[in-house]
Amino acid sequence: MNVYITKLNGMSFMSTEQYAQHMTAAIAHTLGIKEMGIYRYHADGESTENRARRLDGIIAGICPGDMVICQFPTWNGLEFERDLVRHIKAYHGRVVIFIHDLEAMMYENRRSVLPDTIKLYNEAEVLIVPSHRMKRFLTDQGIKTGMKCIVQEMWDYTTSLNSPGSPKLKQELHFAGNPDRFPFSNTWN
DSSP, X not given: OOEEEEEEESSSTTOHHHHHHHHHHHHHHHTTOEEEEEEOOOOTTOOHXXXXXXXXXXTTTOOTTOEEEEEEOOSSOHHHHHHHHHHHHHXXXXXXXXXXXXXXXXXXXXXXXXXXXXXXXXXXXXXXXXXXXXXXXXXXXXXXXXXXXXXXXXXXXXXXXXXXXXXXXXXXXXXXXXXXXXXXXXXXX
């Protein structure tokens, strides 16, 4: 059995969404997990026929019994994500969903997609969730009883730290977001 992890490409350089998925995929790679690239594109107007071809190309390497860790959201829309999961399962692949963000909680105008998002998540064998609070929220919203969940507990970011002696406190803040959008990251108090 092979294990794959999706990795988002095609967003603006160093976007928070893409950065988090690239970092997660890099960590997974050190564990022997293979990469499955997903390009960010405007999926809304794509025909069912073209999407099926695109998905065939994305999952071309999987065999029956292989596991795919899908990092969501792909930012290609819920319909794309639903089709991706169903495509993997049609080829007898196993699906784990790694939740980075939940669009229905991020944006007021996306609240209506929460029931469909829960239906999609219920198609997975396992959910990787960012916190116990998220697990409770999803359970309250209808995640099926007995869904296996892995709780991350906390996020961390990879770094190449080479410290030959005793480490010294360096007052730096490493932040994955855009400092122009999050001014708190420009100052250290």
